Amino acid sequence: MALLWKDYCDIADALNEAYPDKALTDMKDEELIRLVKTLPDFDDAGEPDETVLSAIWNRWVYVAYPED
């Protein structure tokens, strides 16, 4: 099932809560996949593609810097 926008926001919120001090600059996709997999309630539906990872990461940046 395709991830919806709300799903990306939920994942980004969960990442920010779990890793408030995690550096976002130049994070490799492999590292992002590893972090997502550590989240509670993670349901492994296979390796996400680059576009999905980009969506999660970009939303996470916005959560981390909500004021910008």
Place this chain on the structure above:
Amino acid sequence: MAEKRTEFESLGGNNLDGIGGNAKKITYTAEDGSKKSIQIDCGMKFSDKALTGVDNYIAPLECDDLLITHAHADHIAGIIHHIQMNPERPLNIYADKFTHQFMLAEMTKQGLPLDNMPKFHDVKDGEKFMVNGFEVEPVPVTHSAPGAIAFVVESPDGTRLMDMGDFKTTPVELGKGWEDARMAEVFAKGIDVCFCDSTSTTSKEVTPPYEAVTKGFKKILYDNPDAQMMVGTIARSAQQMMADVIAVAEYAKETGTKPRTFILDGASLVQVNNALNKSDMSMEKACYERTGVRVKIIDAKSPEARTIPPQERIYMVTGTQGEELASMARVSRGENRNIRPSRTCPNLCVNQQAVIPSGDNQAIVDEMMEALRRQGWKTMIPERGAPFVEGETYYVSGHGRAGDMEKVADIAAHNQPAGRACTFIGIHGDEVQTKATEEIFKDKGQKVEHITNAQKVVVSKGEVQVSPTIGKASRIAVIDDNDNFMDPDFRYIKQAFNPVSKKWEDVKQIDYEKILVSKNDRKKDGKGGKGGKGHGGKKKGNKGHRDMSPMLMQKMQRTH
């Protein structure tokens, strides 16, 4: 049987009311009357909401194949709105990889479902490709945004048009940029019509290179060796940030000191840095290759940021115009948890962007800088229009001046094949700016023509003519009732320029057929014509897309 022809139409950008909303369409009509089109750019024009009630305007999107010159809002920010209006539209976007990555970041950040994402095609210097029957050649140019491209578009009848995009003619610090030899090669193959960025052509000489920023910023480093620094910048104009990075590396090498670390505070800066890294334009890597010095770039959220001694920090922040919620303004109010003045060393704030003369900007920026001074920050900000001083200037524009256009004219004159003249036309500006561009080329002995929005340049059998009729110039007003830019629930109202009232009006209020009159008719009526005052545009001068209120500027930064 139809006459084969190639047409260029300005859909937006050659406005009567200032810069923005750039969009251009190229159409080929075959002998059987069939037509094929591609579009270049689809930008946003910023509105003064206090006056208009409209958040912004976007240019039309008339083709499914779109070439993008660079990642600035006035060239790309209309696209996401068109997708939101028509999510199933199959869009193909051809752009540099950085532009692609930046657009992807913005589209995902704004909540565009992945299923509705356009299909991106990365283009590279020298790698021609075919789009809808047109052969397209990307040519790198220099602009403040990395990955800026000029496009040469060859239609099936061999007509060759070049849209220069936003450009100046000095080298870039990051990625590929303008090269005289490369442009000579392009003109040597023959260009029938060349469309030139007119933003700064009312200014004399050549726009200084980014190398000048490096020298000016290095002087600041020499003058403030022990200060914690905070530098205000515009994220997507990363060529200037790269110039700062090189200055830090050169200073460290010259003084034998440890290079300062750049700490990015703000989503847009972090995203731009990430897009650069994904586009083989890493600032850290490029700096090391050029200077042999490793300068670190980290984000303020990183725990490492807190371990760096204050005098080794350079915080890069957003909010050069005092945008209320941006990093620098929050520092000035003591509300930024990532950045505080140091008690152990001097503090220096360099706002690396002059105040944009619009609304209350000057008062807002003055107040912000004063608040920073009260906190103990020494402040610096460039004066708008100040003359260039070698070693002192630490901000330069990404748009070419008159001297840059003269250089283009000379390159064309020396390389264009005999018997194949190039016609130059100013775009990306109001009437004053575009005509200034055309005067420069005319003075250099080149052929020139002039167009406004919705006017066509027609090339047939080698002859270049401007259609006497102004078409249906349209744009779409973007209105957000909730004043919340992340909320995609916008209203879109199509507007058209009414040449009788000289105003943009909602389409439903306008009877096109009654008001569309040819330029010649308007001349007969004494209402002006080509080059006359009848175009009715306000002569706002060289203000550009930065001429907007702080809140809109903030929105621009939040969106593109």
